[in-house]
Amino acid sequence: MTTQYKLALIGFGNVGQGLAKILSDKHSFLKAKFGVDIRIVAVCDLYKGSVADAKGLDPAVLLEHIEARGDLKNFGDLNTDWDASETIANSGADILVELAYTDLETGEPAFSHVKQAMNNGMHISMTNKGPVALHFPELKRIATKNNVQIGIEGTVMSGTPALNLACEMLLPAGIIKIQGILNGTTNYILGEMEAGADYASALKQAQQLGYAEANPAGDVEGHDAAAKVVILGNLLMDLSLTLADIDCSGINNITAADIAQAAANNQRWKLIGTVEKTATGYIAAVKAMMLDYDHTLAAISGATNAITYTTELMGDITLIGPGAGRLETGYAIIEDILSIHKNCH
């Protein structure tokens, strides 16, 4: 038995294109093996244009078009003049895939998109940390009211199933502490500094490789990791954290001398996000820390991410995997859809 899921994509950058690539290659496999017939029925991108087809757009054709032209214009009959809100209202989609840009101050415009979609009875899959870090309790209330589901696997560690693992299999073991390398850009920069580069040239290299933004503050000052700490604490520890609750600093003050001093003690610097329940409340922080070489998180190199969940019944469980990437984050949406599918059947 197969269930059809019709997706409306808001935003068609790397993640949306990664999702289209996966659906282009794996649509039949996912249908045959997991019973999900996943179709993109609308794409709306502020800059690239809007297309829709209730029967499903061919993801390979979308990608060819983007590669050839850089946008989704000149699609003939399939082009619409819908903005995001009209796409949500008119596309007939079952699931809103929210991939608009991240704003960690307001969560907009994504927050408005997902509210509208849920109130229209649509499920949500989003890789955008903004609305989740800022408004998760409200999103959950709206989802419950409308009997829809919210998938957020891609907001932490891209498609590495860190949230699903914890929600489905570790919560019953009692999660008492979460600690992780949650930002690949800073981990890459620290690795380059350990190999001899100074901060400025390591940052430049990260930018050239596409890891760091032109304005790298969100990564190097720890804000991106802090948003993930908020998400982890609220989702897995029933906290009501906001970004202001995170004791946050970054790697931008770490010098070559700091790196050398750590190495002299068989240690290396890592930017560590932590959230922990304590007798009196919680600790929630993002801090550069010196870890012994044999610490599990000290071994995580390059742009890889990792989270250690400390549980009451089983001690430490660590998951290591990609923290970013086109296919890797696109796959998070597939995981969200499969979770929606399981919970509906």
Place this chain on the structure above:
Amino acid sequence: MTTQYKLALIGFGNVGQGLAKILSDKHSFLKAKFGVDIRIVAVCDLYKGSVADAKGLDPAVLLEHIEARGDLKNFGDLNTDWDASETIANSGADILVELAYTDLETGEPAFSHVKQAMNNGMHISMTNKGPVALHFPELKRIATKNNVQIGIEGTVMSGTPALNLACEMLLPAGIIKIQGILNGTTNYILGEMEAGADYASALKQAQQLGYAEANPAGDVEGHDAAAKVVILGNLLMDLSLTLADIDCSGINNITAADIAQAAANNQRWKLIGTVEKTATGYIAAVKAMMLDYDHTLAAISGATNAITYTTELMGDITLIGPGAGRLETGYAIIEDILSIHKNCH
């Protein structure tokens, strides 16, 4: 809404007692948070005796009795003279928790127990590798025929949810290779040898700590890891492996000189289980290998286990966690029950 699950335990050693401890401490938490009211209605242990109560045995009382007396005799009205087969037939349980001893040649007596239980309409949770490594295709057929489920999370990496993670979240990403440290005893011994012990004294230490059996062949010759490779290949790659298909060797020939030679190359020895699909078939092996210090699996120390799943869409995903232990393996049964619960609702 709460669903009641009545368990019959065959075997009441470390794992059964770990499960009883978890239920003693966490019964209300699991009921309130996850909707499962888990009760032990029968325990049958070849040596310790048999008890049953259709309303549910108090797990704390079971543990006190075992601690005080070493067995389950003198329980008055609750004692039965049932053997395993009669326990399965008479206890009124919904789930058979099969914890009898592991026999990697015949899978018995566990194999007969689980067949009888499934034919009686009971779900299965087992941490016993024997029947799973030897008879998994047949077990699946019997389960399908009877519309019951088989939980086997505890057969690999104890309660660390390695199988669930892969089945639920990584199969859709295309698992092309699985590689892991699947046996804690040998990993502990190799670590002690790296710290300077010779093989014989490291083995003796592992035995004193309870990691290795009096007859350590199953661990040090690689058979335990080989059984896990069979389980991983058959469950996750649709192979039909038997133990004879595994190219298996152990750590019993590794010398202090081998360890020193590896260290001179910035490497260390690890006993690695591998199963990989190839153009012409598969590779399935257990071998001691020298890994570079910066290899993810090289950092796994002591009795900890780890598995790296290489996926088509996301590259490497590694899960690290306990590979054994009373509560850790007892928790695997809780995970199995929660999976049965999810799949039935």
